Amino acid sequence: MERHLHNPLTAGLSDVHRPQPCTLVIFGGGGDLSHRKLLPALYNQALDGELPANYAVLGFALEEMNDEGFRDFAREGIETFSRQKLDPAFWPDFAHKLHFQQGSFTDAEAYDGLKRRLEEIESRFGIPGNRIYYLAIPPSLIEACVQQLKRAGLVMPLDGSGRFSRIIVEKPIGRDLASARQINAVLCKNFNEEQIYRIDHYLGKETVQNILVMRFGNSIFEPLWNSRYIDHVQITVAEEEGVGTRAGYYDQAGALRDMVQNHILQLLTLIAMEPPWTMDANVIRDNRQDVLHCLRSIDRKEIDRSVIRAQYGAGFWRGQEVPGYRREEGVANGSTTESYVALKVFIDNWRWSGVPFYLRTGKRMPKRASEIAIQFKSVPPIFFNADRSHPLEPNVLALNIQPNEGLSMQIATKLPGPKVKIYPVKMDFRYGSTFGEASPEAYERLLVDVMAGDATLFMRRDTVESSWIWIQAILDAWADNRSRWLPEYEAGTWGPVEADRLIETDGRKWRLL
Ligand code: BG6
Numbered sequence: 001m002e003r004h005l006h007n008p009l010t011a012g013l014s015d016v017h018r019p020q021p022c023t024l025v026i027f028g029g030g031g032d033l034s035h036r037k038l039l040p041a042l043y044n045q046a047l048d049g050e051l052p053a054n055y056a057v058l059g060f061a062l063e064e065m066n067d068e069g070f071r072d073f074a075r076e077g078i079e080t081f082s083r084q085k086l087d088p089a090f091w092p093d094f095a096h097k098l099h100f101q102q103g104s105f106t107d108a109e110a111y112d113g114l115k116r117r118l119e120e121i122e123s124r125f126g127i128p129g130n131r132i133y134y135l136a137i138p139p140s141l142i143e144a145c146v147q148q149l150k151r152a153g154l155v156m157p158l159d160g161s162g163r164f165s166r167i168i169v170e171k172p173i174g175r176d177l178a179s180a181r182q183i184n185a186v187l188c189k190n191f192n193e194e195q196i197y198r199i200d201h202y203l204g205k206e207t208v209q210n211i212l213v214m215r216f217g218n219s220i221f222e223p224l225w226n227s228r229y230i231d232h233v234q235i236t237v238a239e240e241e242g243v244g245t246r247a248g249y250y251d252q253a254g255a256l257r258d259m260v261q262n263h264i265l266q267l268l269t270l271i272a273m274e275p276p277w278t279m280d281a282n283v284i285r286d287n288r289q290d291v292l293h294c295l296r297s298i299d300r301k302e303i304d305r306s307v308i309r310a311q312y313g314a315g316f317w318r319g320q321e322v323p324g325y326r327r328e329e330g331v332a333n334g335s336t337t338e339s340y341v342a343l344k345v346f347i348d349n350w351r352w353s354g355v356p357f358y359l360r361t362g363k364r365m366p367k368r369a370s371e372i373a374i375q376f377k378s379v380p381p382i383f384f385n386a387d388r389s390h391p392l393e394p395n396v397l398a399l400n401i402q403p404n405e406g407l408s409m410q411i412a413t414k415l416p417g418p419k420v421k422i423y424p425v426k427m428d429f430r431y432g433s434t435f436g437e438a439s440p441e442a443y444e445r446l447l448v449d450v451m452a453g454d455a456t457l458f459m460r461r462d463t464v465e466s467s468w469i470w471i472q473a474i475l476d477a478w479a480d481n482r483s484r485w486l487p488e489y490e491a492g493t494w495g496p497v498e499a500d501r502l503i504e505t506d507g508r509k510w511r512l513l
Pocket residue numbers: 171239258
């Protein structure tokens with residue numbers, strides 16, 4: 001039996017987190033994700049000495065390319081997107097591990113060729129038949145790929161031989177509950193759940209991993225981490241860019257499916273989960289899953305009070321005039337796809353009862369900023385807080401996910417001088433200034449985790465489906481309101497006034513980021 005390893009987030013466990021010799025096959029190896037993220041991530045981890053001694057990479061795709069072409073393609077991607085500069089002395093060693101096999105994802109013969117190529121690479125590099133298949137392909141091709149892999153004998157059963165076949169699947173896993181279930185059914189028919197790694201790259205971000213360390217590696221937060229002391233939580237994922245060249249996908253998806261169903265709900269589960277009794281992958285994932293079970297469903301009656309969707313109109317971005325969403329290339333005429341969504345969400349369990357979680361995400365906002373803010377309850381309205389017209393600012397713990405990764409705590413302090421004047425100040429920790437170098441990219445961590453068999457930061461089947469169940473209720477309510485007018489916000493602003501009202505009717509405000 002393959003077993004998911006203990007997670008090394010806690011110190012002292014890192015020796016069990018050892019990547020195994022393997023070949024990584026990138027389906028769609030000649031594509032954008034491979035170019036921008038996967039090949040640079042592998043390069044960085046190789047340079048840092050984190051990859052196993054024996055490994056190889058095999059790009060598999062339709063493009064006409066040979067090994068040399070793939071190496072040039074990788075080099076270009078690394079030179080442009082890598083965290084660390086390309087080191088000419090190290091490059092030949094890395095390049096030598098890169099290979100390419102041309103073929104169609106639906107053609108049985110291509111898989112027979114892939115198998116022969118894998119065996120040849122494995123014998124040359126002394127790799128014991130361990131294979132990781134990374135599906136960086138459109139979801140419509142997943143089924144064909146998985147079935148062909150199985151047919152060609154490329155999926156090794158969990159037979160205790162110590163050799164493994166693992167598969168990595170990128171989002172989107174479905175566009176609604178039914179399609180997510182269908183993709184999961186195909187995956188689980190051909191692979192055991194323990195061989196499947198569903199990526200949500202937000203879970204690989206350094207600051208996101210730090211949520212668990214912050215909560216359970218310090219004694220001061222957990223006693224306060226509940227409805228007695230916390231007034232509300234805000235999660236913001238703001239993006240500066242518009243839909244760019246991805247309208248073909250995005251216009252069918254929208255912000256709720258693209259960002260909330262996965263990334264934002266995962267951030268929410270890490271903030272809200274109960275302490276795990278061990279760092280085992282499945283225990284952590286069980287606890288995250290419990291949060292999803294407790295999310296209060298937003299139905300047709302609730303939708304207008306709890307969810308605001310909007311589209312960006314024309315405006316300015318970095319001083320340049322930019323078109324509105326509906327004018328973007330590839331967006332359907334009269335599209336009602338939301339590029340912004342804000343939600344008020346409740347978690348109906350003992351810890352969080354009555355605490356609102358305000359979530360918002362959008363494209364074409366004034367800046368790129370992702371933050372989780374925990375706002376504590378105000379002090380009683382006496383002493384320093386007696387003046388109702390100038391209430392004291394409450395304590396806020398802000399976790400900055402990106403781009404200025406760090407953590408800050410807002411506290412009230414006395415302004416120096418003879419009078420008692422109170423001023424909110426920030427105790428600030430920045431990764432950049434404390435640790436110097438740039439944090440590894442999410443994909444670096446996640447690829448190494450798969451090589452080590454650690455599934456903690458991946459989505460289990462039940463997680464994906466539970467989040468879709470919750471999202472589906474909103475999609476259904478929206479479907480009933482199809483003809484409804486969609487609010488607009490000017491490109492380069494913080495979203496529509498309706499979203500301000502969502503939070504302001506509760507006597508609260510969105511944070512200024
Ligand atoms: C992706 C979404 O999953 O995440 C994109 O499909 C979004 O629309 C991206 O831009 C954001 O990721 P990051 O790491 O840049 O915050």
